[in-house]
Amino acid sequence: QVQLVQSGAEVKKPGSSVKVSCKASGGTFSSYAISWVRQAPGQGLEWMGGIIPIFGTANYAQKFQGRVTITADESTSTAYMELSSLRSEDTAVYYCARALAGAAAGTCGYWGQGTLVTVSS
Amino acid sequence: QSALTQPASVSGSPGQSITISCTGTSSDVGGYNYVSWYQQHPGKAPKLMIYDVSKRPSGVSNRFSGSKSGNTASLTISGLQAEDEADYYCCSYAGSSTLVFGGGTKLTVL
Secondary structure: OOEEEEOOOEEEOOOOOEEEEEEEEOOOOOOOOEEEEEEOOOOOEEEEEEEOOOOOOEEEOHHHOOOEEEEEEOOOOEEEEEEOOOOHHHOEEEEEEEEOOOOOOOOEEEEOOOEEEEEOO | OOOEEOOOEEEEOOOOOEEEEEEOOOOOHHHOOOEEEEEEOOOOOOEEEEEOOOEOOOOOOOOEEEEEEOOEEEEEEOOOOHHHOEEEEEEEEOOOOOEEEEOOEEEEEO
């Protein structure tokens, strides 16, 4: 059974950076895409970017280009999402999600529990 | 990469059927058969309900079905149950290894 466990809640100052981790267990980590999706309070889901660990190259939504970095460590089956130059509008729950076997690469079949990032002075 | 367009809300009575639409462009929904649908209850992580337009993951009720015509995808829920009350999001592949979500639809079971 695939499980994704994310790091804990964070409180950050405007202008700083945050790095959220997502540790996978069960199944093969390297071959399946990991996506990062965020949800601001009372708002919808927003895809930020993704990576297939075995390839190592991440792809990002245009909105976050230059401000987000997604990486993966195959040795620990852990993916990371770092968001820089934080502003209040970045306050959100950040989810990681893994692709479903047999589905299109970006299909988010398994989800982490979410990490609340609060940006406040 | 503009968000896909979904109705803000839909409602139906128990036992009825409802359909949620998801409209994109030829660069996303219309260009690929890679539309997925997610159910999200308050305070919970989203759950995959439909992938590749019309396929159901193991364990998802066959009351949920998906389809696509042109630039619009649809999620149909038949035999509505109280537990179906949730937010629903569509998602499409948008080329260049990117995804785009819809704005979400709140389903109310009357």
